[in-house]
Structures are given as structure tokens and as C-alpha cells.
Amino acid sequence: MVSTTGTANPELTVIVGSYVSGVIKELYCDYNTEVKIGQVCAKIDPRPYQTAVDQAKATLSVGKAQLLKDQAALAYAKISYERNSALVITNAVSLDAVDSAKSVYNQAEAQVSYDEATIEQRQAELDAAKVNLGYTDIASPVNGIVVSRNITIGQTVAASFQTPTLFLIASDLTKMQVDTNVSEGDIGNIKLDDPVQFSVDAFPNRLFEGRVTQIRQSPQTVQNVVTYDVVVGVDNKELALKPGMTASVRIITDQRNDVLRIPGQALRYRPESAMPFNSARSRVWLLRGSQPIPVEVEIGLADDDYVEVHGGDLNAGDQLIVGERSGETRSASYPRL
Structure with a gap:
């Protein structure tokens, strides 16, 4: 855990x-x-943006009117050029007059093209003004x-x-997540979909449940301490959890059912009169009568408080010694298994 x-x-x-x-x-x-x-x-307040739209509309109307005017000038220049081109055959007009008419015609064509491009630009300005008004x-x-x-x-x-x-x-407060930071030493034990239990200060007697939905790869380094973000998904249909609540989280990385567990303190206790112990197995002290009896055990899973044990002459309900009371040498604390 x-x-x-x-x-x-x-x-x-x-x-x-x-x-x-x-x-x-x-x-x-x-x-x-x-x-x-x-x-x-x-x-x-939309008034400045409505004014910009109105100005853009007026500018566009001016551009369209200018296009109509220049289209009329183009039509006249075309007629003039075609007439002079026909008259030059009979020497009724000079070549210079034809060249001049052609130049005027070309300029009129260019002006119409310029007007059309200007209208497209002003239409875009009007569209932009309308978008800003919508914003x-x-x-x-x-x-x-x-x-x-x-x-x-x-x-x-x-x-x-x-x-x-x-x-x-x-978007939806019935679906919440708890964002946690896990140290680099523990991150390797966590897997997606691991069950999670947590509590919040607002409901100290209630245990919420969720599952690991994300293990983010980006490290967070603060004062040379590396952690990783682990996200826990939680159903919040009752809307009991509020955004920003601090949660005390326990991620269950493995689980055993129907096993014997003992307090972790029992593995650290040793009477002053105990002989040196070199076995590879761990040892706890069982109280039988008024005497502490050593029992060798093999340890399994462990969390912050308890340790799974195998082997040894231990049974549920036995009293283990976890420490001596202050100021006493023979009186000890005896929790039951």
C-alpha cells in the first residue's frame, strides 16, 4: 500500500x-x-464593436460604388479603343490615338481589378468586425x-x-478525480486500475473509494525530491466532494485475503535479555502466561500499520509484545492478533 x-x-x-x-x-x-x-x-458592451461593423459596412458600400463607376469607365474605354482601331484602317485617326485609347482601356481594366480586390478586403474587414461583435x-x-x-x-x-x-x-461534478503526488520510490508499485481509498476532513468518518486512472510520466522535482502525478477517478453522485478538498489517500498496490497479520511494531520489539538472533527469518515475541516466547515468522505484504506473516506458532487471538511501558521493564503492551 x-x-x-x-x-x-x-x-x-x-x-x-x-x-x-x-x-x-x-x-x-x-x-x-x-x-x-x-x-x-x-x-x-457591444457599442464600440457595433460601430466598427457599421463603419466596415459603409466602407464596403463605398468600394462597391467605386467598382460600378470604374466598370462604366472600362466599358467606355473599350468602345473608344475598338472604334479607333477600326478608324485607323482608313487613316481617319492616327496610330498615336489608337495607342492612347489602348492605354486608357488597359488602365480601366486594372482599376476594375483593383476595385474588386478592394471589395474582397473590405468584406473580410466587415466579417472580422462581425466576429468581434459576436465575441x-x-x-x-x-x-x-x-x-x-x-x-x-x-x-x-x-x-x-x-x-x-x-x-x-x-463539466460534471458527479465525476471527480483526486490528483496525488507519489514518490519515485513508490511509483513502481502502482498500476492502472489499482483500488484506492481516501478520506477528507469534511467527512472524517467516511471512506471514499476510487481507482487509479492515470500514472503520468512527467516528473515533478521540488528541492531534489522527485514525485509523479497519479490520478484517481472517483464517482461523486452525491456531490459530497468539493473541488479543492484535501484527501488522505491510500493506494492498494496488492491485497491478501484470509491471512494472519500483526502490528509492524511487533517485529521491532526485542527484550533486553534476548540472545542475539541471526536467522534469516523475522522474530516476534508471544506472551504465554507471564513469559515472552520468541516465534520465528516469514513476513509478506506490509502497509503503514500491519504486516502479513506466515509460519510460526501463531494463531488469531494470541497476544504479541510490541513494546514496554515507560518506566517498567517487565510490563509490556500486548495487542491481540
Whole structure:
């Protein structure tokens, strides 16, 4: 078993920001508000962006009018060039006049092409202005619940340098995860889907259960101590767990059923009068009558408190010596198996 601490968090948390700057005019969502995809949570004052849209529309209209004017000039230049080209055969006009008409015609064609490109540019500017106007509606990108609100009506949002965080939305609080840090010495014992038990201060007498869903490969190094993130998935249908709660976590890396276990302290106890012990097996002291009796055992799985033992003349209910009371030499603590 591996013991550690962790923090309860929603499985998916979405930061809702703003692409445009401005003053918050309306606020429709607060803490714990349930939201749907596309639901507007806040509105930035749209007047500057509506003005930009109107200006872009007017500029586009001017460009279209200019195109109509230059198309008419192109049509006249074409007629003039074709007429002079026919008259030059009869020497009614000079070649210079034909060349001049052709130049005017070519310039008119170029001007129409320029106008068409300008209209495309101004149409793009209008589309961009409309997009920015749409961004004044701050909408939820997911179904979920608002867990944090960082704005108030009248507050100025500045998106010039980085996207400001306006809301924090958890997609589903019935599915939580506990983010833990496991030392490099213990990470090798943990596997995906290992069972996990944990408690939180809000419910000290309740034991929550989950399973390991992720073992992240990226190490975290703090003051030369290396740990790895282990994520525990938890059902939270009763909504008892809140984001940010601190959890005391036990990851069960292996499990034995119907075995004999003893307190770990029993393996560390040795009477002062005991003879040196060189066996490869471990030894505990069993109280029979008023005398401590040594018993050799083989140890198995261990956690923070108990150790699995095999062999030896031990039975459930026997009293083991785990230590002597302060100030006494013969009186000891005798837990039962």
C-alpha cells in the first residue's frame, strides 16, 4: 500500500475567457449556475464593436460604388479603343490615338481589378468586425456548472496581452478525480486500475473509494525530491466532494485475503535479555502466561500499520509484545492478533 495526499478536482475544468476588450455590461451566471453549451454568461458592451461593423459596412458600400463607376469607365474605354482601331484602317485617326485609347482601356481594366480586390478586403474587414461583435457575448463552451466567477458588472476586461479568465466551469461534478503526488520510490508499485481509498476532513468518518486512472510520466522535482502525478477517478453522485478538498489517500498496490497479520511494531520489539538472533527469518515475541516466547515468522505484504506473516506458532487471538511501558521493564503492551 502507498500512502500519500491529494486534491479533489473535477475531471474536466474549462477556463472561459474573452477574446475582446471592453466593459462588462451584463452578467447572467454566478457561482453554482448550471449552464449549457452556447449559453451566454456575460456580455461586454457591444457599442464600440457595433460601430466598427457599421463603419466596415459603409466602407464596403463605398468600394462597391467605386467598382460600378470604374466598370462604366472600362466599358467606355473599350468602345473608344475598338472604334479607333477600326478608324485607323482608313487613316481617319492616327496610330498615336489608337495607342492612347489602348492605354486608357488597359488602365480601366486594372482599376476594375483593383476595385474588386478592394471589395474582397473590405468584406473580410466587415466579417472580422462581425466576429468581434459576436465575441462580446461570453458563452459557455460546455455543459456544466460555474465553480468560479472572476468578473463583476462594470469591470473592464483587457484582452490585449493575454486572455483574461472570466469563469471557471466544471463539466460534471458527479465525476471527480483526486490528483496525488507519489514518490519515485513508490511509483513502481502502482498500476492502472489499482483500488484506492481516501478520506477528507469534511467527512472524517467516511471512506471514499476510487481507482487509479492515470500514472503520468512527467516528473515533478521540488528541492531534489522527485514525485509523479497519479490520478484517481472517483464517482461523486452525491456531490459530497468539493473541488479543492484535501484527501488522505491510500493506494492498494496488492491485497491478501484470509491471512494472519500483526502490528509492524511487533517485529521491532526485542527484550533486553534476548540472545542475539541471526536467522534469516523475522522474530516476534508471544506472551504465554507471564513469559515472552520468541516465534520465528516469514513476513509478506506490509502497509503503514500491519504486516502479513506466515509460519510460526501463531494463531488469531494470541497476544504479541510490541513494546514496554515507560518506566517498567517487565510490563509490556500486548495487542491481540
